[in-house]
Amino acid sequence: MQQTINGLALGSTYALLGVGVTLVWGVLGILNFAHAQILTWGSFAALAALHLGVPVPLAILVGMVAAGVLSVLLDLAVLAPLRARKAPEFSFVVATIGVSLVLTTILRTYTDAQTEAFPRQGFPVGAFEVAGQNVPRLQVVMLAIAIVAMAGLAFWLNRTRSGRAVRAVAHNRETAELLGVNSQLVFSICFFVAGGLAAVAGIFVAASAAQVSYSSGDGLLLVAFAVIILGGMGSVKGAIVGGLVLGVIEVYATSYVSSVFREIIAFATILAVLVARPSGFFGKKEAARV
Amino acid sequence: MFDWLEPLQLFRLDTALILTLLVVSVHVTFRVGIMSLAPMGFAAVGGYTAALVSTKTELPFAVGLLAATLLAGAIGALFAPPVLRLRGIYMALGSLALAQAIVVLIRISDFTNGPNGIAGIPVEVKTEYLIIALAVAFLVLELGHRSHFGRAAKAVRLDERTAEGLGINVFRVRFVAFTAAGAIAGCAGALEAHRTMVISPDQYGFATLVIVFTYVLVGGNGHWAGPVLLTWGLTILRDLLQVAGGHWEDIVYGVLLVVVLLVAPNGLSDRSLYRGLRRRWRDRGNPPSPKIDEPAEKVASP
Known part of the structure; x- marks a missing residue:
């Protein structure tokens, strides 16, 4: 049990x-191999905010926005030109691997390859007992966030107009564009949301391990x-x-x-x-x- | 034979030659349209096989090298059917999972001395051996390039269904390429182990993979000489620029890879790239000529 x-x-x-x-x-x-680096950069942005004395929820938000912006930049600078040229699938894989190496190296140089302590004050830590079993608080919060995020995504994708646009673009980008969908906007929104969610995951993983390093995202990818x-x-x-x-x-x-x-x-x-x-x-x- | 070179230069020459073997291995898979991220896994198999044979038995280096090549090839052949069933990014992911599983198995197994790796591997590799190995590889590649198999491989890469319609056994072509790539990477891993004396599971990671991919993709997927010449050219260039080993090297390779993918998707040895550039150079200063498929205005008006 x-x-x-x-x-x-x-x-x-x-x-x-x-x-x-x-x-x-x-x-x-x-298939975005730079997702792990976006996650790590988001965690470091939140860490920097925490060091400045920002309260935890706001720091998480800072991390999310930083990772989201980075993710959108990746799409605009690298993936959008590849899409415009109808590059084969593998080009995306290799391009994101290249980007991930660049992002890792920058962070490694910046942090001197040191593991930094991640402050846990303000995060729900410890465990509570249910029917004699220990349940860790942080993980319950993570599960709750995951379920809320899932419900939000499902609602957005299936029930709203912009969610339909996402599915249309996913199904066939050219047809969606002919029908008046701004596909670049759809990609930007998706990459922003994905980057933000990556940062949340990264921040909570860092909080539960109480540490973060330039390579902490690699194993998670x-x-x-x-x-x-x-x-x-x-x-x-x-x-x-x-x-x-x-x-x-x-x-x-x-x-x-x-x-x-x-x-x-x-x-x-x-x-x-x-x-x-x-x-x-x-x-x-x-x-x-x- | 290479005594006139300084030790450091010789070291870098050997590094470049072994890297060339890995580049050849990746090129072989790309030639038939296989998106494999597995080469470092095969290199790990080769390196550890050779290292174990020479540190735990009395057998000569040649036996270990042969065993490494054959074992890596055999593992390639064993996993080729499931990996080749996959398509596109799933093939990339499946092969990466295979390579990572191999490296993790090596790291957790006591037989391979876990995360500490193996030290004290006798140095047996001379530059002459590497040149011979590469010469053999080039000969086989060129013969393959000119043979029926080479043309079949190109057909498979360009359009799998048409190739199948022409009576080419697509699976067999890919199976041979995947197995051969595994054997070549295994051989490269074995040579590397016998050159550096020390191996550990962590060296078979992403960083080397990105460097090899940079060489292969920037070099181009037409003829094998493209990636090979680029490997040597960049090795010389980075010695001249003195960036070797630093943080900058990784950043330069990553950026180079991305930029070339954006600018010249078929690599720098792609002929159509230069055709386009030549046309632009010829038309410099002149307004672009009207496109042929657009009807001229005079014809369009009644």
């Missing part, structure tokens, strides 16, 4: 990560990809379920089999799901993507 709760707590982190990735990857089909693949492409609720399931699998594998398996779970999940059931839990079957 306690293991399941630990798993769900870890899974909440993953779910929050997944929700940030699912918009750009799941909906728009762009493939976990986020595993969450999306497990949950199913383009499915927002899949990101939550995939995240929770991955967290539980990881904790079970660590405690019942061997702790050495912890690091390999995400990669094994990606390979296994891609080979066995490429559409994941909730994804649509798409032959072209298999």
